[in-house]
Structure formats: structure tokens, C-alpha cells
Amino acid sequence: MNDQTIRDVLTRTQRIALVGASDRPERPSYGVMKYLLDQGYEVIPVSPKLAGKTLLGQQGYATLAEVPGEIDMVDVFRNSEAAWGVAQEAIAVGAKTLWLQLGVINEQAAVLAQDAGMTVIMDRCPKIEIPRLGITR
Numbered sequence: 564m565n566d567q568t569i570r571d572v573l574t575r576t577q578r579i580a581l582v583g584a585s586d587r588p589e590r591p592s593y594g595v596m597k598y599l600l601d602q603g604y605e606v607i608p609v610s611p612k613l614a615g616k617t618l619l620g621q622q623g624y625a626t627l628a629e630v631p632g633e634i635d636m637v638d639v640f641r642n643s644e645a646a647w648g649v650a651q652e653a654i655a656v657g658a659k660t661l662w663l664q665l666g667v668i669n670e671q672a673a674v675l676a677q678d679a680g681m682t683v684i685m686d687r688c689p690k691i692e693i694p695r696l697g698i699t700r
Contacts (some may be wrong), residue, residue, distance in 0.1 A: 564684050570696050572660050572682055573689060576635040577605060580627055580658070582649050583640030584608030586618050591664075592640040593618075598690045599638075603700040607634075627652040636660040638689065639667055646672040654679040664688055 579599060585592045597619055599606045606621060607630050613623030624630050627637065627649075637653040639646055639662065646669035653661050654676060661676040663669065663685040673683045692698075 564687065566696060568682065569684060569687065569692050570698060572636065572662075572684060573693060573696070573698050576660065578607070578632070578634055579604050579636045579638050580607045580609050580630055580634045581638045581640065582609045582627065582652075583645075584610045584613055584618060584623065585640075586613065586616070595638070595640075595664075595688065595690045596621075598693075602693060627656045627658075630656070634658040636662055638662045638664065640664050641667065643667050643669045647675070650676045653681065660684065662687070662689065665691075 581596050583592055584596055596606050600619055608618040608621055608623040609627055611625045614625035616623045634656055637658045639649050641649060646663055646667055650661055650672035660682045665686055665688045668686050673685055676683045
């Protein structure tokens with residue numbers, strides 16, 4: 564994925580559904596969610612464990628289908644095998660971007676999402692890419 568595409572996604576994205584969110588501060592998903600909120604993004608935690616609860620002041624949902632309103636980006640903190648199902652859910656809710664976190668690599672999920680018209684970024688982390696690309700909001 565080239566830097567311009569990553570820059571475009573991170574600049575146009577407003578609302579992020581973070582799939583695999585955790586309420587444990589030592590987990591990477593927690594730190595990334597906090598960072599993205601601090602950068603001014605709206606971040607919705609998605610995890611069955613967080614349904615009906617709040618995380619970092621944000622309402623949690625069990626699935627992408629339960630998140631009200633449009634989703635610009637689905638940020639995936641699940642294992643590579645689970646990415647296929649998340650890609651299917653992201654397509655179903657009309658998300659614009661599927662972002663697979665560091666170490667989450669699923670070529671079939673990427674092709675599925677791309678064929679549905681989504682931008683796919685794989686094996687990257689927005690918490691690393693935002694400062695690396697000098698993106699300010």
C-alpha cells in the first residue's frame with residue numbers, strides 16, 4: 564500500500580469501528596483506540612464483551628451490524644483467520660475502508676473487500692502511520 568493511499572484514507576476518515584476492542588489498557592487495541600480518539604476521530608468499540616458498555620467514553624457494540632450510522636473505516640484487531648468474516652460484515656454495513664492491523668494478513672479478505680469497492684490496508688497500524696506521514700487533524 565502506498566503512502567498516498569494511506570494518507571488519503573486517514574485524512575478522509577471520520578468514523579472508525581474498531582473490531583476486537585479491549586477494555587484492558589495493556590492491549591494494543593486499547594492504546595490505538597485512545598490514540599485515535601486523541602487525534603479527533605470518532606471510534607466505536609466493537610466486541611461482544613463490550614456490548615452495552617462504554618470504553619473510553621464510547622458506546623460499545625457486539626457486531627458491526629449493530630453500530631448505528633455510517634462507518635468510514637473498520638480497523639481490525641482480530642486474528643488473520645477472523646478477518647474474512649469481518650470483511651464480510653464491513654461490506655454488509657457499507658464501510659469504505661478495511662484496515663487490518665499489524666500482523667493481520669488475509670489476502671482472501673482483502674480481495675473480497677476490494678471487489679466490493681473498499682480500500683484495503685493490511686499489516687499496518689494507524690497509530691504508527693499518522694505520525695510517520697505527518698497527518699494532523
